[in-house]
Amino acid sequence: MPADYYELLGVSRDASEDELKRAYRRKARASHPDANPGDDGAEARFKEISKAYAVLSDPEARARYDRFGHEGLRGGMGGPAFDFDLSDIFESFFGGNPFRSSRTRRPAGPPRGDDHETVVGLDFAEAVFGTDRSIDVRAMVRCDDCDGSGAAPGTEPTVCRACEGVGQVRQVRQSFLGQMVTTAPCLRCRGIGEEVADPCRSCSGEGRRVEQVSLVVRVPPGVEGGATLRLSGRGSVGPRGGSPGDLYVHLRVEESEMFVRQGDSLVAELPVTMLQAALGTTVTFETLDGPTELRVAAGTQPSDTIRLGGLGVPRSNGRGRGDLHVVVRVDIPKKLSRAEAAKLREVAAERGEPVEGGPDPGRDSDESSANVHQGDGELRAPKRRKRRSARGRS
Missing domain, CATH: 2.10.230.10 (Heat shock protein DnaJ, cysteine-rich domain)
Structure with a gap:
């Protein structure tokens, strides 16, 4: 069990700061390694005395020591562990460090070059x-x-x-x-x-x-x-x-215009038309490893992801590569020719989907086409009516 710090310094438990200093000076002189040549235990005693003074001269550490003993200094009673530097303590009293002596001389030799x-x-x-x-x-x-x-x-x-x-x-x-x-x-x-x-x-x-x-x-x-x-x-x-x-x-x-790195994975975007997404297609996609044929399944939705295994970033542990994730982006044409618009309206009519400029199977001819009502400042979508089945129309 560690020795009592008050007994090590030879002071009472209510010793003042000046009494602690005087006691430490006296004990340090007596136990200093240079004052005890040939005594292998002198350095250990000097360190223990210095540690005792470091604890008792610190008000917070002393209060924890008085209450919990040595266990309180190890951080085991709800407080941080107490640390100290023998060099700082000794130099503040005597100047110099007793542990830097001729016994720890640096070996001779040319110094190392610069980094x-x-x-x-x-x-x-x-x-x-x-x-x-x-x-x-x-x-x-x-x-x-x-x-x-x-x-x-x-x-x-x-x-x-x-x-x-x-x-x-x-x-x-x-x-x-x-x-x-x-x-x-x-x-x-x-x-x-x-x-x-x-x-x-x-x-x-x-x-x-x-x-x-x-x-x-x-x-x-x-x-x-x-x-x-x-x-x-x-x-x-x-x-x-x-x-x-x-x-x-x-x-x-440098950043890539096509790929984004996420760990060992790569993410890229594939633009397709709405018809390609709806009907399916096969496109040539340029990966970092070269071009590859990429199949877009019929009915692909925006933001659907196609995973290409093993075409990502090599793993740091040398075990293969990550994956390439291709995110589908469906581009909607902003302009259509009259013929193209007419064909799409025919498709919409067959599917029973109301579109602008075409017949609306879900509305009466005299129903307003407005889809935003103004009143109290809020935008409201119109109430939807049940669609009539395209087969039931005469």
Whole structure:
């Protein structure tokens, strides 16, 4: 079971803020890892004391701890879990971080190169099926004259005299906690651990130079606009043989005039005439895979959908493709010739459907043809009367 925080700091439960600060300073000095060389448990004790002070110095956390104990700090009593940063606590009191010591020194070596970004535009079909796209990027590349070392041909870099090849320098200072050891990058070699006495003239000792680089970006099938491809190691190389950064390719996809993408599916519209929809027809429809014969069944209604399986977008998991959904749009002619209108009126008469300019089997000859009545400002449809059967007429 975790130790009581008040007991850890050696204060009473009604201790003031000043009493908590004084107690923490005293306990921190005594348990600091640098003040206890060879004591493997010193760091754990120091962390626990710092956590105790972090909780008790926060009014809300202290109230939850007083009421629920350690369980209240884990968010188990209706409140959020309490979090803290040992570095912030220690630095606010003493300056510096005791956990950044010579035991955690960064290994020497040249720094990594910069990342780069570029934008590639794709048409709709390229995004669906994927493509290989050639691009040009200005980036830092390895200097061939010095093979990336930064040293003039025939010479080699030497171990840095300031840091002895470590890439960092240590500074020791005295404090009330004893000796404090800090590390910082070596200014002489810029953290690389090596220095160049005779720099390469082609790259001025950098080991790299700017060039226009041509790359081929392989765009996988099914990508969407706004997606980003990461090309590992295709950014700029680091100085003096440092590892290269990455290249991030942002994709922009043009909209299609014919297709709309919905996930792995494609949606398109097929315009047909009212006679084709009524009688049925077969039309040639242009898909992304090429033309295909599309059968429109007799009696097809507006917005009916014809599904073409496997003609959509390739799935990201590589398991086939989505479907193509063709939505039927029935176009009504706005103008008819006299002969065409007469034939359609004959059809309407045979079906017993009243039309303008033709006989109305459902109305008396003296009935008004108005279909909108004005009165209180509302539009009303006329009351429908029962149609007489076309067969029963004399």
